[in-house]
Amino acid sequence: MPKITFVPYRQEEIVVEAEIGATVMETAVRNGVPGIEAECGGACACATCHVWVDPAWYEKVGAPQPMEEDMLDFAWDVRATSRLSCQMKVTEALDGLVVEIPERQA
Amino acid sequence: MSEAITTDVVIIGAGPVGLFAVFELGLLDLKCHVVDILDRPGGQCTELYPEKPIYDIPGHPVVGAQELIDKLMEQIRPFGPTFHFAQQVEQLERLAEGGFRLVTDAGTEFFAKVVVIAAGGGSFQPKRPPVPGIEAFEATSVFYSVRKMESFAGHDVVIVGGGDSALDWTLNLQPVARRLTLVHRRDDFRGAPHSVEQMRRLVGEGAIDLVIGQVTELAGTDGTLASLTVKKSDGSTVAVAATRMLPFFGLTMKLGPIAGWGLHLHENLIPVDTEKFETSEPGIFAIGDINTYPGKLKLILSGFHEGALMAQAAKRLVDPGKRIVFQYTTSSTALQKKLGVH
Numbered sequence A: 001m002p003k004i005t006f007v008p009y010r011q012e013e014i015v016v017e018a019e020i021g022a023t024v025m026e027t028a029v030r031n032g033v034p035g036i037e038a039e040c041g042g043a044c045a046c047a048t049c050h051v052w053v054d055p056a057w058y059e060k061v062g063a064p065q066p067m068e069e070d071m072l073d074f075a076w077d078v079r080a081t082s083r084l085s086c087q088m089k090v091t092e093a094l095d096g097l098v099v100e101i102p103e104r105q106a
Numbered sequence B: 001m002s003e004a005i006t007t008d009v010v011i012i013g014a015g016p017v018g019l020f021a022v023f024e025l026g027l028l029d030l031k032c033h034v035v036d037i038l039d040r041p042g043g044q045c046t047e048l049y050p051e052k053p054i055y056d057i058p059g060h061p062v063v064g065a066q067e068l069i070d071k072l073m074e075q076i077r078p079f080g081p082t083f084h085f086a087q088q089v090e091q092l093e094r095l096a097e098g099g100f101r102l103v104t105d106a107g108t109e110f111f112a113k114v115v116v117i118a119a120g121g122g123s124f125q126p127k128r129p130p131v132p133g134i135e136a137f138e139a140t141s142v143f144y145s146v147r148k149m150e151s152f153a154g155h156d157v158v159i160v161g162g163g164d165s166a167l168d169w170t171l172n173l174q175p176v177a178r179r180l181t182l183v184h185r186r187d188d189f190r191g192a193p194h195s196v197e198q199m200r201r202l203v204g205e206g207a208i209d210l211v212i213g214q215v216t217e218l219a220g221t222d223g224t225l226a227s228l229t230v231k232k233s234d235g236s237t238v239a240v241a242a243t244r245m246l247p248f249f250g251l252t253m254k255l256g257p258i259a260g261w262g263l264h265l266h267e268n269l270i271p272v273d274t275e276k277f278e279t280s281e282p283g284i285f286a287i288g289d290i291n292t293y294p295g296k297l298k299l300i301l302s303g304f305h306e307g308a309l310m311a312q313a314a315k316r317l318v319d320p321g322k323r324i325v326f327q328y329t330t331s332s333t334a335l336q337k338k339l340g341v342h
Helices: A024-030 A055-061 A066-072 B016-027 B043-047 B065-079 B164-173 B193-204 B256-260 B300-318 B333-338
Strands: A003-007 A014-017 A050-053 A082-084 A097-100 B005-012 B032-035 B082-084 B089-094 B100-104 B109-117 B123-126 B156-160 B179-184 B209-212 B214-221 B224-231 B237-241 B244-247 B251-254 B284-286
Touching: A003 A024, A050 A055, A055 A097, A066 A082, B005 B016, B005 B300, B016 B032, B016 B043, B016 B065, B016 B109, B016 B300, B016 B333, B043 B065, B089 B256, B109 B300, B156 B164, B156 B237, B164 B179, B164 B193, B164 B244, B179 B237, B193 B209, B209 B237, B224 B244, B284 B300
Parallel strands: A003 A097, B005 B032, B005 B109, B032 B082, B109 B284, B156 B179, B156 B244, B179 B209
Antiparallel strands: A003 A014, A050 A082, A050 A097, B089 B100, B100 B109, B123 B251, B214 B224, B224 B237
């Protein structure tokens, strides 16, 4: 199973095994990763599962779709590699993915 | 304040679970008034994901969220519920003579025998942008809606956001503001194309300023805003004069006034029993996502079940001593009459 590294704000990183096909948000919530609120449950409707993808991984992950880009307007401290983790699906190619979690979810 | 409304039940929340509660209570002849902070029924289904398909409503292999709400509205029509939209129940008090008095922020007053809280994730409130210290300027310089346009006249107005609210108020307040600046994270707007076009024209004419970036700092004294700092995508910052700020960052859900009604709460949820779905306060029920009990699942379907059981308990409170005959809608002519199909 692909491994994903979450780096919560000012806390030690958490490495978890991710199920292929699950979203990065679901992977975080199942593993109790702090800082991912996912208020809307993954509907791309709230921007509370915002993460900064490690720049080394951004190209592999890809840019957000327009709907996600719109929702990112509601996130806090949006950066060049910002994504909503509910819109990123785990694949083999993402084995080793590193994402950082902002200090807060808006 | 208009005349108080007397009713059997006040339901707080017009999401799917609140709507279906009207049906279950209606079958037992209980009249309902429904209050919701949004301006239309549907709650999260309508506000957050109207186009999304739902796959776990029994009998519907797939149903759109808005479609489900439309069907629920049709299903409860025979019971003639009265809706009170765009208002929030602020006060809830128990009356010595029995029942409850409720007052909304719009001044609507109810006397109800039973209260049903079907508030889901809480009430939708404007999202506060995560700018440090913004609270200190709220209600004096920072506003989340425009009640009176005059209060923005002659001010350096900064509007933040890229949707329709941000664009509409940019266009409307431009003529009255001393100077208007629109701040948005990216040079791409999700509002109506026509509004975007008009906004771009005003920028082109020099009538308003457009700054692409994110607000990171507010400056001012004693709740009076003077300027704010915008961080651009290249990392540079720019100061913008601002004596009024209007952030339009969408809506979020907050428990709101419910927290002050003396109910036992557990992590912002309302514990209930699983026989009646009654809260720690007799006569006040909680159904749907807002409640909690061992094994609770936040499913629309669970909320429907909770509503059916709650209705039985509510009936006993409203008509004590009256025998409740359990009936099926398939065969009971009495129920069919209520539904207008017999």
